Amino acid sequence: MTATAPQSIQRITARQHPPVEATTVTRGQRADAGGETTERALGADEAFRDDLERIRFSPYYSRLGAVTQVISSNGAGQGVHNRLTHTIKVTSVARAIATGITRPGDPRRDLLDRLGGCDPVVVQAAASAHDLGHPPFGHLGESVLNRIARQRYGLEDGFDGNAQTFRILTTLDALHPEGGLNLTAAVRAAVLKYPWCRVRFPRPHPSEFAYPPRGAGAGDDDGGSSKFSAYFLDAAEMVDARAAYPGLPALRQTVECSVMDVADDIAYSLHDLDDFHRAGVLQYAAVATEFREWRAHAARLARQDLDTLTPDAPGRSLEALRRRIHAKDPWIADDDAFFAAADRVRTDLIDGLLAVPYDGSRAAERALGAFTGQWLARLQDAVTVTLDPHPRSGYVSLLPQAWHEVTILKFVHQRFVLQRPDLALYQRGQARILLRLVDGFDAWLADRADAARAPRRLLEFIDLATMGYDTIAGDSPDLLAGADPAARRRRAVGRGLIDYIASLSDARAAATADSITGRAERLWDAGGGL
Known part of the structure; x- marks a missing residue:
């Protein structure tokens, strides 16, 4: 699988990682204030911890503590995860996996050594950073900002939380005088779960492949990849x-990135x-009926045209998931594994955990903790290392049985929580906040008499985007598809504004929207920070 890039961007196409000795210094390098690569006095391990x-x-x-994960704590109580608690737990799981597969004597370590090694601290850093770019209101906010960026400002690369994370680490954070956090190459590379832009880079673009890597498939009618890790500005x-990583295939994650993923x-x-479960929105009866009816009528459903069934017909959604796995991931799809995974989820989650409603008691907390702990331990042990993985997988991945189990667990909350009408009602209100x-x-920015009084950070972000688009216009104009100066300026305003809004917490977004539309009762509700 090869790919070409604009002339100003070097290709990375070699097939294997170099030995770990050859990468230690390079991976631990930072960029100095002038943009040149320099070797630090720190050792690589100390640089990674830094x-x-x-x-x-x-x-x-810090802001992630006030950003929605899936359900807002305001709408479902204080017991739910936010983006920060989710990030902390991802980091914990990632550390456990990384230390497990690098343990002396573990056969997976020999394979990792052939790939150049796996540094647990780099894994932890990538996991800690992986959700920095998520905007207010979780995935709903991501969808709304993507639509606004593309339709209103002509930003072909729209908005994506992964690309926003990389932009924060390299440009928007203010720690380094030149912008960003001045992280080592290893950590910056480890957050690139989808190492391509939405469209046009690299070329041929992975969305055009007959069998694209995971996340690279078309996301909507406008084309391009549904997931990507860098905007044009940050390519x-x-x-x-x-x-x-001169030996890393062009579209492949690094080892540490695959662990984080x-x-x-x-x-x-x-x-x-x-x-x-704590919020009481995952109802036993509905989930149990879906799994029971699918298991009882699996053979008939497998032969049936699902379009002839109503969308809520018991068993239909689980059968649709089985078919979708075969269509998208035939390399790992296995009906025996799918049936076994469905049976385990039904036994442990549905007939085990959900059969007893959560009542806030210590017994209920113990039951929930036992379920989560047992599954975590088993899934962390079901990790494998592959020297030449499938394009839709990574060097570190789950064994097929565990992969099917995780897929079905994610199906449960997609089908029985995220598609609930009451959640949709709540989210439409949140979307209106972002639109306001x-x-x-x-x-305000179009008001020439008053634009200079817009928040300083907003104006700085617009200036950063303007400089970035001017640079691309000179170095890689094909990325911008011939946009004229007026179009580039409009895109810079859009990117800077999206950067600013995406940096707000849920509460700050709501308060700022009230202030800018005249609904706030207090003068200092909005502010200008994160």
Whole structure:
């Protein structure tokens, strides 16, 4: 699988990682204030630990404590996860996996050594950073900002939480005089779960492949990838980070990144179930009926045209999931594993945990803790290392049985929580908050008499985007598809405004929207920080 890039961006196409001895210094390098790569006096391990602390001391990291994971604590009580508690648990799972597979005597360590090694501190740093770019109101906010960015400002690369994370680490955070946190190449590369832009880089673009890597498939009618890790503005930074791995295939995650990715899947599939059970929104009867009816009529459903069934017909959604796995991931899809995974989820989650309603008692907490702990331990042990993984997988991944189990767990909360009408009602209100913010700031920036009084950080972000687009116009104009100066300026305003709004917490977004639309009762409700 090869890919070409704009002339100003170097390709990375070699097939294997270099030995660990050849990468220690390079991976531990930082960029100095002039943009040149320099060797630090610190050893690589100390540099990686420094990176971890830079991330954890960043205001973008602290902000995650006030950003929705799936269900807002305001709407479902204080027991639910926010982006920070989710991040902490992903980091814990990632550390456990990384230390397990690098333990002396573990056969997986020999394979890792052939790939260049796996540094547990780099894994922890990547896990700590992986959600920094998520905007207010969780995935709902991501969807709304993506639509606004593309339709209103002509930003072909729209908005994506992964790309926003990389932009924060390399540009938006203010720790380093030149912007960003000045992290080592290893940590910057380890957050690149989807190492491509939404469209046009690299070329041929992975969304055009007959069998694209995971996340690279088309996301909507406008084309491009549904997931990506860098905007056009940050494509050169992405290539610079990955240049520390000259043997890494162009579209492949680093080893440390693949560990973080697996940990994110595990934590998301289990810890969000905690929230739904505590909040009482994951109802035993509905979930049990779906699994029972599918198991009882699996043969008939497998032969049936699902379009002839009503969307809520018991068993239909689980059968649709089985078929979707075969269509998207035939390399790992296995009906025996799917049936076994469905039976285990039914036994442990449905007939075990959900059969007894959560009542806030210590016994209920123990039951929830036992369920989560047992599943965590089993999934963390079901990790494998592969020298030449499938394009839709990573060097570190879950064994097929565990992969099917995680897929079904994620199906449960997608089908029985995220599709609930009451949640949709709540989210539509949150979407209106973001729209009011964009409308208000857009009108303010267009007011020549008063634009200079817009928040300083907003104006700085617009200036950063303007300089970035001007640079691309000179170095890689094909990335901008021939946009003229007026179009580039409009895109810079849009990118800077999206950068600003995405940096707000849920509460700050709501308060700022009230202020800019004249609904606030107090003068200092909005502020200008994170």
